[in-house]
Amino acid sequence: MDGSITAAGTPGRVWPEDADGRIPYWVYTDPEIYARELERIWYGPHWLYVGLEAEVPEVGDWRTTTLGERPVIMVRSAPDTISVVENRCRHRGVKFCQARAGRSEQLICPYHQWAYALDGSLIGVPFRRGVRRQGGMPPDFDPKAWGLNRLRVEVVNGVVWATFSDATPPFREYLGEKFWRHYTRVYDGRKLAVLGYNRQHIPANWKLMQENIKDPYHAGLLHVFFVTFGLFRADQKSAVEMDEEGRHGILISRKGEQELNDVTADMRTFQADLKLADPRIMDVVKEFPGEETVGMITVFPSVILQQQINSLTTRHIIPKGPSGFDFVWTHWCYADDPPEMRLRRTRQANLFGPAGFVSADDGEVIEMSQQGIAPAPWDSALVTMGGREIGDTQHMVTETAIRGMYRYWRKVMGL
Ligand SMILES: [Fe+2]
Structure with missing residues (x-):
């Protein structure tokens, strides 16, 4: 979104003069304001609640949820690691995981069966080298560049937090002492x-x-x-x-x-x-x-x-x-x-x-x-x-x- 939204000067979006004492009702309804909230707040430098560590106790256990409007998967990718990856296949954008929770060895998109390891890295592209020397992905296709989008994660005393932004300070600093x-x-x-x-x-x-x-x-x-x-x-x-x-x-x-x-x-x-x-x-x-x-x-x-x-x-x-x-x-x-x-x-x-x-x-x-x-x-x-x-x-x-x-x-x- 560009910077064109301003409080002053835009009809219907004027912040009241009594700035701290009033909340204009357009903050609850305006679609442009909402789009900016997603960008600056939900996908900006803030830690978002994902779930409890206890929900994915074993390697391969996963649970789906949504951060802002973006679907994600919280998965125990190693005994001491919880990964949060976007539930959106890098191939054609499919929200490939539809169940609420489960356990898997890999994350596989049903559409063309692209397969991802539990940490989101791309490990399988069917017919990547074509069939009988026909078709397939171009030779410069590098699977390492096509893993699921991984979020920054902190697990803090049993609670899993994630952020889309590199600018978010460590969780403890984000909370303040x-x-x-x-x-x-x-x-x-x-x-x-x-x-x-x-x-x-x-x-x-x-x-x-x-x-x-x-x-x-x-x-x-x-x-x-x-x-x-x-x-x-x-x-x-x-x-x-x-x-x-x-x-x-x-x-x-x-x-x-x-x-x-x-x-x-x-x-x-x-x-x-x-x-x-x-x-x-x-x-x-x-x-x-x-x-x-x-x-x-x-x-x-x-x-x-x-x-x-x-x-x-x-x-x-x-x-x-x-x-x-x-x-x-x-x-x-x-x-x-x-x-x-x-x-x-x-x-x-x-x-x-x-x-x-x-x-x-x-x-x-x-x-x-x-x-x-x-x-x-x-x-x-x-x-x-x-x-x-x-x-x-x-x-x-x-x-x-x-x-x-x-x-x-x-x-x-x-x-
Ligand atoms: Fe209440």
């Missing part, structure tokens, strides 16, 4: 195991999902379950932090109780007499250092790393045009968790996913946001809760992390 500490609080080097998946499509712009997890203000209002049972509520000790760029964020909070007090009395969604038919979902065991019971990390742009009581989940954002994204939830446990802990984490996973007691609310309200935003590109959102400054806070009545993300977004987008 503050977020490295948050990351390693849960991803501490112990082996992980997968408990299960949820998948959904949400008809809304991908940034609305990032905003949702950078927005503690809504969590204590929208979610009846959170508010009533005290998992995330404005009267609890909490904090919002971000990295120096403002792109990554974390919501931290400490669990409270189902109690009527000066704050909950004012909440429409608080229900003092609501009871759980099966209270085992709230069977919580303290396991991480510190007092906080929730750490919701947004790693820009592709994933939410969720620790809510004992449930542990990665939530992968896969954009599908400006108006929708696929959302893949991977619920995990530590490989050495005893059976009762696995069961506890699995039960608590019912809070999340497309039909979760909590997350169903988010999926619906994000869709409703897009419905309101899409027909009104000239209008803008107001994000001044907590002021206009961008920085860490010790409470949840703020939209500071949303402002931080857009400050970074505008920088990268050149807007």
Whole structure:
């Protein structure tokens, strides 16, 4: 894309004067903006979530996923190596691997059976030298130059990250030291195991999902379950932090109780007499250092790393045009968790996913946001809760992390 998009001077793409306090609605709908996001954000100098190392335990195990809009294969290519290659045959562009997961000795395109080693190098071209001295590839054809496109990969305490760009700094530097500490609080080097998946499509712009997890203000209002049972509520000790760029964020909070007090009395969604038919979902065991019971990390742009009581989940954002994204939830446990802990984490996973007691609310309200935003590109959102400054806070009545993300977004987008 050329540099012709400018905020000022292009009708419908004017950034509001109150630069940090407003978000123009065209950022969620404009196809040219979306194309630039793919180029500069998703395929630019950012680490993207691919999956968990535990998903491909043996050499030859692979799993397909999508980074930005580009299909890739995560494959264990050697005992200590995970490769991420583009799922696009170098011959004629076929997305040759259609299954979700499997195990193979080679990666073979069905169209003309070009064969690739697990690390993506091209090892077989049928009839390369022709048949009975007729046809075939020209003599200067060099298979070494025609391997699958390989991404840079870092496997960091059980999580596989990849980037399309050579300019991306090492992962730890990309997170920054503050977020490295948050990351390693849960991803501490112990082996992980997968408990299960949820998948959904949400008809809304991908940034609305990032905003949702950078927005503690809504969590204590929208979610009846959170508010009533005290998992995330404005009267609890909490904090919002971000990295120096403002792109990554974390919501931290400490669990409270189902109690009527000066704050909950004012909440429409608080229900003092609501009871759980099966209270085992709230069977919580303290396991991480510190007092906080929730750490919701947004790693820009592709994933939410969720620790809510004992449930542990990665939530992968896969954009599908400006108006929708696929959302893949991977619920995990530590490989050495005893059976009762696995069961506890699995039960608590019912809070999340497309039909979760909590997350169903988010999926619906994000869709409703897009419905309101899409027909009104000239209008803008107001994000001044907590002021206009961008920085860490010790409470949840703020939209500071949303402002931080857009400050970074505008920088990268050149807007
Ligand atoms: Fe929410």
